[in-house]
Amino acid sequence: MLKKKNFVFLLVMVFSLAILVACGDQTTTVAPEEQAKEIITIKAQTAGAETRRVDNLVAAAEKLNKELVAEGKNIVVEVETSIFDGGWADYYRQFKLAFRAQKEPDIYAVGHPNIGWLASGGYILPLCQLKEAAAYQDIFPVLWEAVTWNDQIWGAPLDLEVRPVFFRVDVLQKLGWSEAEIKNLPEKVRAGAFTVEDMTQLGKEAQAAGLVEWGILHRPTDGPEFHMMAKNFGAQLYDPAQDKLIFDKPAILKTLQYLHGLTQNEKVTPEAITTMEWKQVHQMMIDGQALFWYGGIWNVFNYVAQGMPFDEVMDKFDFMLVPAAEKGGNPITLSHPFVYTVSAQTEHPELVTRLLELVAAPEFQAANVETGHLPITKSGIKHERVQADPFLSTVTYMIEYTTFQPNHPDFVSYGGAFYKAIQAVQLGRKTPAEALDAMEAQIKSDIGDNIIIKEG
Amino acid sequence: MNMVVKKTPPVARDSFLKTLQKKWHLLLAYLLLTIFSLPIGLMFLWLFLTSISTHTIAGVIPAGFTLEHWSFLWGPVEVGGRVLPSIWQATWNTILFAGGLTIFEVIISTMAGYTLSRMNFPGRKLMLRSVLILHAFPGVLLLIAIFYVLNALGLIDTLWGVMLVKVALQIPLSIYIIKGFFDEVSWDIEWAALVDGCNRLTVWYQVILPQVKPGIAAISIFSFIAGWSEFLLLFTFIFSEHNNTLAIYLLAIIGDFRVVNYGLLAAAALFYIFPVLLFFLFTQKFLMKMNMGGGKQV
Numbered sequence: 001m002l003k004k005k006n007f008v009f010l011l012v013m014v015f016s017l018a019i020l021v022a023c024g025d026q027t028t029t030v031a032p033e034e035q036a037k038e039i040i041t042i043k044a045q046t047a048g049a050e051t052r053r054v055d056n057l058v059a060a061a062e063k064l065n066k067e068l069v070a071e072g073k074n075i076v077v078e079v080e081t082s083i084f085d086g087g088w089a090d091y092y093r094q095f096k097l098a099f100r101a102q103k104e105p106d107i108y109a110v111g112h113p114n115i116g117w118l119a120s121g122g123y124i125l126p127l128c129q130l131k132e133a134a135a136y137q138d139i140f141p142v143l144w145e146a147v148t149w150n151d152q153i154w155g156a157p158l159d160l161e162v163r164p165v166f167f168r169v170d171v172l173q174k175l176g177w178s179e180a181e182i183k184n185l186p187e188k189v190r191a192g193a194f195t196v197e198d199m200t201q202l203g204k205e206a207q208a209a210g211l212v213e214w215g216i217l218h219r220p221t222d223g224p225e226f227h228m229m230a231k232n233f234g235a236q237l238y239d240p241a242q243d244k245l246i247f248d249k250p251a252i253l254k255t256l257q258y259l260h261g262l263t264q265n266e267k268v269t270p271e272a273i274t275t276m277e278w279k280q281v282h283q284m285m286i287d288g289q290a291l292f293w294y295g296g297i298w299n300v301f302n303y304v305a306q307g308m309p310f311d312e313v314m315d316k317f318d319f320m321l322v323p324a325a326e327k328g329g330n331p332i333t334l335s336h337p338f339v340y341t342v343s344a345q346t347e348h349p350e351l352v353t354r355l356l357e358l359v360a361a362p363e364f365q366a367a368n369v370e371t372g373h374l375p376i377t378k379s380g381i382k383h384e385r386v387q388a389d390p391f392l393s394t395v396t397y398m399i400e401y402t403t404f405q406p407n408h409p410d411f412v413s414y415g416g417a418f419y420k421a422i423q424a425v426q427l428g429r430k431t432p433a434e435a436l437d438a439m440e441a442q443i444k445s446d447i448g449d450n451i452i453i454k455e456g
Numbered sequence: 457m458n459m460v461v462k463k464t465p466p467v468a469r470d471s472f473l474k475t476l477q478k479k480w481h482l483l484l485a486y487l488l489l490t491i492f493s494l495p496i497g498l499m500f501l502w503l504f505l506t507s508i509s510t511h512t513i514a515g516v517i518p519a520g521f522t523l524e525h526w527s528f529l530w531g532p533v534e535v536g537g538r539v540l541p542s543i544w545q546a547t548w549n550t551i552l553f554a555g556g557l558t559i560f561e562v563i564i565s566t567m568a569g570y571t572l573s574r575m576n577f578p579g580r581k582l583m584l585r586s587v588l589i590l591h592a593f594p595g596v597l598l599l600i601a602i603f604y605v606l607n608a609l610g611l612i613d614t615l616w617g618v619m620l621v622k623v624a625l626q627i628p629l630s631i632y633i634i635k636g637f638f639d640e641v642s643w644d645i646e647w648a649a650l651v652d653g654c655n656r657l658t659v660w661y662q663v664i665l666p667q668v669k670p671g672i673a674a675i676s677i678f679s680f681i682a683g684w685s686e687f688l689l690l691f692t693f694i695f696s697e698h699n700n701t702l703a704i705y706l707l708a709i710i711g712d713f714r715v716v717n718y719g720l721l722a723a724a725a726l727f728y729i730f731p732v733l734l735f736f737l738f739t740q741k742f743l744m745k746m747n748m749g750g751g752k753q754v
Contacts, residue, residue: 049535049537049538051537051538082695082696082697083538083697083708085704085707085708086691086707090691093692094692094695097603097612097692097693097695098613098695100603100607101603101607101612101613101695103612103613103695279716370537371537
């Protein structure tokens with residue numbers, strides 16, 4: 001009797017498990033009349049508000065389907081898009097788990113510095129053939145640098161931004177600058193005649209005149225702008241020959257001294273800026289409480305979202321490259337292009353590659369203006385939609401001056417240590433030299449021997 | 457017009473003072489409770505007022521009236537230029553998840569609780585003592601192991617799979633709670649039923665279960681609230697947007713942290729907590745009858 005009960009119990013358990021497993025498999029049945037046409041679903045994922053990054057792929061799939069019909073192929077490509085909600089670290093973690101479960105997207109849109117871990121981990125396919133494709137022949141050549149790792153191309157750049165310095169035109173007018181002088185400032189920066197030190201002093205002057213509360217503001221969180229500043233002070237961040245990061249101590253010390261000076265000596269930047277909220281910092285610029293802002297071109301749309309009409313933004317602000325560190329030096333900016341990567345497990349690498357070629361067409365590139373991003377190709381820049389944009393058309397020249405962060409898996413750890421040092425000096429808790437030592441200790445502990453320490 | 461001035465009789469005043477002297481500790485307790493509860497009450501009030509306000513004064517005080525923030529209930533919602541899918545799919549998924557979790561948990565823990573309370577078998581005491589250790593494991597420690605199990609079973613990216621995991625993590629506490637209720641039920645009732653011809657299964661179902669209704673209500677409440685508020689497991693093991701629950705939908709509403717719409721967020725947060733509040737209000741009397749752990753036969 002007992003044995004029978006055990007058997008029944010076991011049967012129930014096995015049956016329940018079978019039901020659950022059956023629920024897990026989401027297979028779709030194809031109606032008999034549709035069986036003749038093979039539908040191939042390509043999954044594409046992105047994160048953030050820029051849904052255009054995957055919507056463009058849907059539109060490109062329509063073009064691809066027309067081409068397939070013309071080629072007499074009985075295939076229909078459907079792009080299934082998804083938008084991830086959550087932090088960037090969660091976005092990367094989910095991809096890793098989904099990859100392991102073979103449920104990852106075929107096309108994964110991601111910031112270019114992630115190429116390091118994606119490629120070295122075997123998650124994505126090399127896409128060297130794209131460099132030869134007709135669609136990518138007029139891409140800004142510097143962009144290939146952003147998708148190169150270990151001498152191979154691992155992604156297709158999809159949009160571009162630059163990080164200009166915003167300045168309040170109305171404040172300079174009140175300081176007695178003429179219209180011509182104000183209009184000429186970006187050109188002066190371009191020529192290396194206006195340096196970061198001049199920028200600090202001008203900010204201080206505006207403060208002393210009671211026109212603004214602060215001279216210079218920068219981002220309140222960890223991010224690429226700080227590496228851009230370091231590059232401006234001459235920092236080398238990566239050695240591609242050895243595929244190692246570089247801890248360039250003299251240049252990092254100069255950067256820390258500059259950031260320390262902003263809050264502690266010149267007092268042109270709030271001491272607690274790294275504890276503020278984005279919205280608060282944007283509002284300070286909108287309200288004219290500061291003269292300069294180390295921004296990004298998309299900030300224009302943040303200002304609009306926070307209630308400043310677009311025309312007023314164009315009226316009150318002008319934009320310049322980050323001034324050179326020394327007179328006669330080169331100004332700088334930094335880009336952090338988003339790129340399409342292709343899963344190493346995709347079942348349709350050829351179709352995905354064709355899709356990536358089609359999505360580089362000028363009409364899709366021009367759609368980047370919707371979210372304040374620039375096209376990646378010269379033909380995209382020439383598109384009437386981009387040319388008609390009163391803002392983006394004035395900053396496209398900055399692409400020539402752009403730089404990138406390295407595509408190295410350990411760069412996140414390096415960036416974290418750098419940001420801690422920045423916070424310490426700006427809050428006045430450490431001197432730049434002390435913060436540099438602490439940063440060195442931390443990166444040695446986090447990254448070990450996988451980084452080159454450059455002493456001088 | 458004649459004014460009648462009533463004077464408080466000295467006797468009544470004395471009795472009031474005496475009551476005050478006797479119950480001053482009660483008054484103090486209520487005063488302290490009010491002071492400590494006020495921030496929570498004010499928080500909910502602020503949440504509600506923000507959800508129906510057009511803007512805030514000095515970033516804190518809600519002002520102006522609008523129902524626009526509640527428009528997600530009847531139309532698409534746009535966050536930072538992105539149109540989110542309907543909230544009702546996420547609501548249905550949350551109901552399915554929390555409801556399914558409650559049903560599974562009640563069935564399993566009432567059976568296990570009865571067995572541990574009433575039957576003797578080898579390893580019973582060890583099982584009872586170790587049952588809470590399982591609950592002591594923070595879910596986050598088990599995430600990787602759970603991923604491998606769900607992946608092997610083909611249950612990754614399904615609500616059923618995550619529900620199973622959550623049931624497994626929740627069951628130890630429920631068993632412990634419900635066992636306390638079974639311990640309280642008199643053996644005489646059970647013996648009488650057995651003498652009358654019931655077997656153990658019918659005794660459990662027809663005689664004992666009706667005696668532990670408050671316990672079942674208590675574990676149902678705990679399960680439902682745990683399921684409704686679950687975030688980490690769903691966020692980790694669900695990849696498809698159509699399987700998202702309200703907790704993840706709220707994350708989408710927060711969207712780009714640089715341009716959070718606090719009015720919309722407040723409205724969605726209220727919509728999210730409303731069913732739990734309602735459920736709690738109707739069932740809290742059962743919670744008051746709870747007797748965790750029991751004291752008879754551990």
